[in-house]
Amino acid sequence: MADIIKQNTITIKCSNPTKTDDRITCMAVESNTKQFPISMIWVYSNSENLPNADFLPTDQLKTTLSDTLNYFPILAGRATEDTKGNITIHLTNEGVLFTEATCPNHTLDYFIPRMPQDEEFDYEHINTSDLAVKVSTDCTGPCTSIQVTRLKCNSVILSISAFHCLMDAQSMSRFINTWASNKPPKALPMFDKTFVLYPTEQQRQTINLLTRPKNCVFNRDFNLSPSSAFIEIQQQQRVICKVYFFSANELKNLKTEASKGLSESIDYISTYDALFAHLILVIAAATQTSLKDNIKVLQSLNGRPRFVSSCSSAVLNYFGSFPFWLYAEIPSEREPTLSSLAQLIHEMHSKQSEHSLRDYNAYLMSGDGDIQKNRVDADIINRDLYCGSWRKENLLDANFGNSGFPVYSGPTQQLYPRYFPMMDTHKKDGSINILLGLREQDYERMMQQNLLHKYR
Known part of the structure; x- marks a missing residue:
């Protein structure tokens, strides 16, 4: 079993917030996803055996995340639900959760146990390991949570969990690619519904x-x-x-x-x-x-x-x-x-x-x-x-x-x-x-x- 040791969770906010009194009401097709949070991982192999401090360094991840949230302020907001089930996201810049964790007893092969010449692998250890801090589905607390888990081999598993009213696969891809590039998105996100x-x-x-x-x-x-x-x-x-x-x-x-x-x-x-x-x-x-x-x-x-x-x-x-x-x-x-x-x-x-x-x-x-x-x-x-x-x-x-x-x-x-x-x-x-x-x-x-x- 993988030992996942988590440090204290912190909150990352937009580095340059705009109006924090704005709000966005989700469309019906989005509000209907509120009971199904979305949670994804990205697995990065430290194939060059870089030191822990040099491979996806934590301070850089935090700084670039804060800058990236300026373009996706909806992720750093908070959600409310009315009596009819409609979700509204308030752009309050209260931030996203960020947790750093370590797995001192297992390497990447434990989570993706590929055999030579075999691209298929068992998902059991991913399913049973605590690789994410899940967001709540009852409109309490942050709408987005990120965990960075550093393995024994210094490889990294990055997870993003989010209120599904905010993200689908395409939205999550736009967000993580913008974050990784450390550049403004080529086309600004559109929030108008x-x-x-x-x-x-x-x-x-x-x-x-x-x-x-x-x-x-x-x-x-x-x-x-x-x-x-x-x-x-x-x-x-x-x-x-x-x-x-x-x-x-x-x-x-x-x-x-x-x-x-x-x-x-x-x-x-x-x-x-x-x-x-x-x-x-x-x-x-x-x-x-x-x-x-x-x-x-x-x-x-x-x-x-x-x-x-x-x-x-x-x-x-x-x-x-x-x-x-x-x-x-x-x-x-x-x-x-x-x-x-x-x-x-x-x-x-x-x-x-x-x-x-x-x-x-x-x-x-x-x-x-x-x-x-x-x-x-x-x-x-x-x-x-x-x-x-x-x-x-x-x-x-x-x-x-x-x-x-x-x-x-x-x-x-x-x-x-x-x-x-x-x-x-x-x-x-x-x-x-x-x-x-x-x-x-x-x-x-x-x-x-x-x-x-x-x-x-």
Whole structure:
């Protein structure tokens, strides 16, 4: 077991704060993430064996963090919640938490135990080690927390935990890359949320008449069942969690196979569509899940690019949490194939536009505007399947001077049996890491079936 010895946590504030009486009210799609904090790590290998004081030096990290917060003041603010569940961030410059820690008894190999010529590794020691100071989800205290853990070999694991209303993968990438560069961002972050709202008064008056959008995971009209997603349940078996590596060539073979037999309405299948579909079939076989039993497929969609045509390219610089949580049911009348699943996944996100996403956000505020009535209508612990893609977000580009690029980036912890993040690898050649946890019996079944890498 890793001994993580933490020093006293301090608070880092903006070095040059502007107005500290400003506030920003989150949009509905952001306020609905408040119960799900986001926590990520970046692993830096001290391959040149630099002294502890010279590799990601603490004083420099603190100084550059303080300067970086000038461009992201929302992270140093504090959150409040109104009676209807809406979150407001007050730009008070009360600061982010900063904790320095040491792990005197383990080196990098303990956390990323890669064997020679093997890009896959067990996630157990990352899951079970205290690598982060988590932020609270009840709107008390700081919205952002950073921990720097120095290992026995002087390598470093840097974690960022944040109130999910403030950050998604793209926002976190913008922040850490700006911090690492120690330079102002090339394009200033945009905090204005009005682009996602209905632009005219007549449209705004239709909010109460909105029905649930077809692909919206949230439902305002059902009671939360004991088996619903994110309810704490007692695991019957331990979850074996590993990072699985898919090479560029393996993905090419997989994409070719998934592109066979598509309907005329689909122009192409992406690597994401094909790999997601493949993992559904693998997990279904491992967990003995019938895909003809009204199983839901969930995915997150980054909303920024959809608004460029109707608004401005500036929305690509929007700093906040802007994933739309989509779902579709697998048709039950026939056994799904790799191609049919890839097509289903592709259509879910390709049909979204700025109009459908505005309806989605507005639906979350419909009725009496009580956001707390929104419920996740899915069960990704026992039944449904969910992939969140963090690819192409430049999460592996954060080079803190002599740190080099991180050798790995991913969640601080990951144990959900049917949720699998899709991430870029350090190779930057189009290869992909999948982080997947399966109950022990299901994991053993997956290994026996030898389906995971059938396209190598």
